[in-house]
Amino acid sequence: MKLPIDAEIFPEKTGVYVVGGSIRDLLLKRTPLDYDLAVQHDAALFARRLAANTSGHIFEFGKHGYTMRRVVTKDHFFDIMPISGENITSDLLSRDFTINAMAVDVSNGNLIDPLDGQKDLAAKKVRLVSRKVFRQDPLRLVRAYRMAAAFDFTIDKDTKAAIEADADLIRKTAGERIREELFKILQCANSHVYLAMMARSGLLFSVFPEFLKLKQLRLHSAAPRTVLEQTLDSYFHLETLLDPADEFRRLIRVHSDKEHDVTRSILLKWSLLFHDLGSPPAKPTIAHVQKSDYIAHATRSAVLAQEICKRLRFSRRQTDIIESIVRNHFRPFILFHAHLNNGPVDKGFIRFFLKCGAVTPDVLLHALAEFMGKNDSNPSDTQKFTEFIRSLIQKYYTVLLPRASVPSPINGKDLISEFGMKPSAEFKQILARVEEERLTKQTFTREEAIKLVKKLRNQK
Numbered sequence: 137m138k139l140p141i142d143a144e145i146f147p148e149k150t151g152v153y154v155v156g157g158s159i160r161d162l163l164l165k166r167t168p169l170d171y172d173l174a175v176q177h178d179a180a181l182f183a184r185r186l187a188a189n190t191s192g193h194i195f196e197f198g199k200h201g202y203t204m205r206r207v208v209t210k211d212h213f214f215d216i217m218p219i220s221g222e223n224i225t226s227d228l229l230s231r232d233f234t235i236n237a238m239a240v241d242v243s244n245g246n247l248i249d250p251l252d253g254q255k256d257l258a259a260k261k262v263r264l265v266s267r268k269v270f271r272q273d274p275l276r277l278v279r280a281y282r283m284a285a286a287f288d289f290t291i292d293k294d295t296k297a298a299i300e301a302d303a304d305l306i307r308k309t310a311g312e313r314i315r316e317e318l319f320k321i322l323q324c325a326n327s328h329v330y331l332a333m334m335a336r337s338g339l340l341f342s343v344f345p346e347f348l349k350l351k352q353l354r355l356h357s358a359a360p361r362t363v364l365e366q367t368l369d370s371y372f373h374l375e376t377l378l379d380p381a382d383e384f385r386r387l388i389r390v391h392s393d394k395e396h397d398v399t400r401s402i403l404l405k406w407s408l409l410f411h412d413l414g415s416p417p418a419k420p421t422i423a424h425v426q427k428s429d430y431i432a433h434a435t436r437s438a439v440l441a442q443e444i445c446k447r448l449r450f451s452r453r454q455t456d457i458i459e460s461i462v463r464n465h466f467r468p469f470i471l472f473h474a475h476l477n478n479g480p481v482d483k484g485f486i487r488f489f490l491k492c493g494a495v496t497p498d499v500l501l502h503a504l505a506e507f508m509g510k511n512d513s514n515p516s517d518t519q520k521f522t523e524f525i526r527s528l529i530q531k532y533y534t535v536l537l538p539r540a541s542v543p544s545p546i547n548g549k550d551l552i553s554e555f556g557m558k559p560s561a562e563f564k565q566i567l568a569r570v571e572e573e574r575l576t577k578q579t580f581t582r583e584e585a586i587k588l589v590k591k592l593r594n595q596k
Contacts, residue, residue, distance in 0.1 A: 137240050137247045140167060141212065147185035149243040151176030153224050156231065159238040159247070163257055164287070170213035174227055174239065179218045183207055186214060225250050232276045233283060233295075234263045260289045264298060274305035277339055278317040284333075285324040296337060303342040312449040314343060322402045325379065328372040331409075335364065346413050346440055353415065363412055370509025374408050377501055384504075384522065403454055404498045407461035408505060410441035430466035438463035460495050461502055467491070468503035472524050485528060486575045489536050490568065496532050500525050539575050545582035546570055546589065555589065566592050 139154060140162070146152055156172040175182050183205040187194050192209040207214040220227045225248065228237040234253040241248060256263050262284050264270070270277050277299055284291050291299075306314065321327050334340040341348050350364035361369070377384055378401045414436025441462045445455040467488050475481050489496050504525045511518055548567060551557040557566075566589055573588055574580040 137162070137245055139240060139242070139245070141171065143242050145186065145189050146242060147182060147189060148175075148177060151219075152182075152242040153219075153227075153239040153248070154242060155224075155228070155239040156236045159240055160235050160253070160257065163238075163254060169211075170215060173214055173216045174219045174224060175216060176219050179203075179205060179216050183214075183216045186216070224248055229265060231265055232269050232273070232279065234265060235261075235283070237265050256292075260287065261292050262289050262295060263292045264295045267298060270298060270302040270305060273309075274302070274307075275309045275313050275317060277302060277306050278314060278321075278334075278343070281330045281334055281339075282317050282320045285321045285327055285330040288326070291333070299337045299339055303337060303339045306339065306342045310449075311447050315448040315450065318343075318448075319402060322405045323398060325375060327405070328368060328375055331371065332368055335368070344444065346444065349415070350412060366510050367409065367412055368509075370506045371405065371408050373508040374405060374501065374505035377505055378404070384526065400457075400498065403457045404461065404502060407441070407458050407465070407498070408502055410444065410458065411437055411462050411465050411502065411506065413437045413440040427466075427470055430469070434463050434466050437465075457495060457498075460492060461499050464488070464492050464495075464499050465502050465506065468500055468525065468528070469507075471528070472521060475524060483572070483576065485531065486536070486572055489532065489540075489575070490571060496536075497529050500529050500532075536575060539578075544571060544574055544585075545580060546585040551589065554586065555593065 137159075143149055153174045154171055155174045158168045158171045161168045173182075183194050186192065187207045190207065190209040192207045192214075195206045195208065197204045197206065205216045207216065220230050224239055224241075228239060228248065228250055231237040234251040234256045236253070237249075237251050238253045239248045240246065247254070251265060262280055264276075264280070280291055280295060280299060283289065321330055324330070331340065334343075335347075335351070341351070347364060350367060351362055353363045354361070355363065376382055411434075414433050438459050442455060442459050445458060450458070471481055471484050471488065473479075474484060488499075492499050504522060507521050508518055511521075546554075548559070548563070551563060551566065557563055569592055570585050570588060574585070577584075
């Protein structure tokens with residue numbers, strides 16, 4: 137097998153092997169940017185000499201005697217580890233899945249494949265190396281689905297059976313390691329397929345015990361689906377809406393930085409998974425909306441979402457975004473109910489925007505996906521709700537964002553200097569009313585703002 141790197145950069149060729157994911161990707165006709173090397177030599181010395189040959193830099197990772205050295209060159213990363221066991225074959229037999237248990241001998245280009253990983257690649261199958269792999273590192277339970285999702289592979293039946301038997305072992309794994317694998321799954325466009333597979337194996341409930349309630353709960357005794365099934369159906373619709381090729385996506389003309397968009401989509405997916413954890417009051421309908429029930433449900437769900445984020449070591453920013461979407465996910469249904477009853481929507485949408493800020497379009501997409509997942513039997517209602525959400529998203533980008541970008545004609549310092557006010561609950565309420573009025577009008581002058589403040593103060 138010919139490697140797409142110049143072997144002359146290596147200080148030695150004998151006893152040096154390119155292994156694991158690097159070989160898997162090359163066999164899949166993908167050119168890796170990073171290469172995993174297993175060496176029989178002194179790994180530290182090999183790394184130093186490789187860095188010298190390539191004008192690269194060395195970084196070390198790991199702890200408790202397990203050190204991996206990374207050499208970063210202009211074009212590649214080389215992750216260097218000593219061979220595990222007596223030889224390269226024993227090293228490969230200690231790995232996780234057969235498609236990752238292949239190597240190429242740098243000295244002669246021979247492919248070493250003791251477990252038929254190449255055959256599994258051709259069959260698009262994820263198969264464990266041995267029955268011990270999940271007990272050696274329980275994170276591999278989640279990684280099996282990540283590998284399948286990344287390459288659109290299936291998981292073979294013996295591996296599925298082992299996952300079902302060992303699912304509870306995942307509880308021994310650090311939250312941040314689980315989070316990273318799950319993020320990679322959710323980054324895939326068809327991750328709903330693999331989440332459903334995780335639910336069937338029981339692994340989803342070992343990672344998220346909170347989901348067990350959703351698996352057992354129906355909105356009423358005759359409901360055809362559990363709340364978890366409805367959640368996964370809504371999640372499927374969300375992935376469709378997030379597809380840049382989707383008609384709805386094209387209609388709303390959302391353009392953003394690609395990397396930012398991927399991260400934002402993943403957090404929105406998390407929010408959809410968590411939004412019903414607080415026991416849903418009812419499915420969203422166009423006939424009935426009880427605001428107090430929705431507020432209580434969303435508050436409970438937001439608290440549980442925060443607890444999960446803390447357990448899996450989400451960043452503060454990630455947690456805040458998820459919590460905000462979950463806490464406000466019901467508000468589009470309140471607005472829609474007002475719209476159907478010819479009530480005022482513009483003022484309500486401005487208040488909604490002031491509560492949600494930058495996650496406003498995320499909450500709207502969340503609501504649409506939820507509605508689609510829970511109202512599949514009524515296409516007329518879904519079409520009405522879709523058009524309503526589309527109009528609000530367009531208003532967000534074309535009206536509210538441009539107006540919000542203009543500085544307010546009056547601020548907190550003005551309330552202190554002009555009116556002698558001190559920061560208080562009334563202080564915040566007045567500023568909120570000024571901001572609401574400013575967003576309502578195309579132009580809003582300082583004189584109008586001062587007049588409004590005087591009026592609001594006289595009402596107290």
